[in-house]
Amino acid sequence: MSAPASDITAILLAGWRPVPDPLALAAGVEAKPLAPVAGDAMINYPARALLAHPAIGRVIVLTQAPELFADDPATAWLAEHPRVRFEKSGGGIASSLTALLDRADLPFPLLMTTADHVLLDAAMLDQMVREASGADIAVAMVERATLLARYPRSRRTWLKFRDGWWSGANIFWFGSGKARPVIALWQEVEQDRKKGWKIVSAFGPLTLLGAVLRIATLRGGIARVGRRFGLTARLVAMEKAEACIDADKPDDVVLIEAILANAAE
Template identity: 50%
Template sequence: MTTPTPHADADAEHGSVDAMILAGSRPGGDAMADSRGIAVKALIPVAGKAMLAHVTGALLGHPAIGNVHLLAQDFEPFWAHPDTQALAANDHVIAQESGATIAVSVDALLDRDDARYPMLITTADNVLLSGAMIDEFLSDAQSSDIAIAVVEKDVLLSRYPASRRTWLKLRGGQYSGANLFYFGSPQARQILRYWAEVEQDRKKGWKILTIFGPWLLFLAVTRLLTIDQLAARVGQKLGLRIRIVPMAQAEACIDVDKESDLVQAEGILAGRAGMP
């Protein structure tokens, strides 16, 4: 497998934030990819282009983004695909083989000499990622150790009333994750230990709270805390500055996890293509 090295003058020529894309396969495979006879989910076509190509295009085309790190178990399918093969020769793309879990893989990548902070982390199925979303997230994430993008329920449903997401219900609102994370300092890596304990139940966002103690869980499930208060409590426990970034764009929480998501994403991309 070819593993490109970053350009020697990356900092001078490109942006100040590196990015990481989680592009690997889940244990047991992916039903959407399997039904299409496609080796990996990140290569499923959305609006005529592989998922990964949408995400790398948004990141590499943004002036704030420097190197883009790809995490996957096998890169040969990407280097062989017409939509992504050019990434193998791009000086700003760095390939890193995944480990046993996402948390272990992210931690190993951040341990590399060519990894730098701040680091924006997203997924290969975040096909609606746009320059405006990156601008908004990075602007609000500054000066934090960890920032997490969310979309409030009313923001999504006012624009896409038929959308179905998994909601974290707290005082003052309900929120869905937006597949955008920001590690602003090396201290952020300590959260990966907790991530590893809950990543198999990633759709049950409340489960991570059990790790921080029953009192915090009680405050959350009884909706006695706002999302910012919850982040502050967790941050205080870990000694981290954790910031929640509510995204103004409803599309920020629409990734492609199932067939209905794909149909919706293709409709949104068609609309963008038709805009003057």
């Protein structure tokens, strides 16, 4: 069952950490999402991909300082676009999302991604919408073999499970209000990162033990977490290696610019 055309609200995270970002510093811009990649502000790439997709009805840019984007010539078009609106974010992703859900009348489903997801494209969005539709919550990830088959020198952070080594693709799906307890837990952990045991307590000891002993698959583990919360949770194993390559470090930008250059040839 697919989400109706133009019925999805996309949330584009365009915030930044309080510590100086190397990409922003090198570019001489105040915020990382404004840093250029291949001659354009990085946020413009995922923003255009979202707006061009037939399933996306509206885009909400969540950021600490909306005025920065309205004042920058490279991103002023976002502030003027009829299907884009800016909302102020807080100190963390989960807390900002919770606050947004509380103050704004947002229809589900919601698809969330990040401003540094420069390589986001229609194929990735097609797969996410197709495979996440019907779930209360879904997370996109890339298995290591998928990435290394195309980019053997790319380095990511991997989570090891019985069904492979996985890296996040920065695309999330919230299909219904049932996702709120998971977002609330996320917020709780963000507020006190030292108490990571809260995650274990919420997800259940079998999930942790399965991960440690590598007897659980990631797909099964996510489904089990969903059942713990009384909802349908799903892994979307992305087919495109580029789904987990974001513009986080200077080396990432070099790789992304090479990918963009090859695609333009």
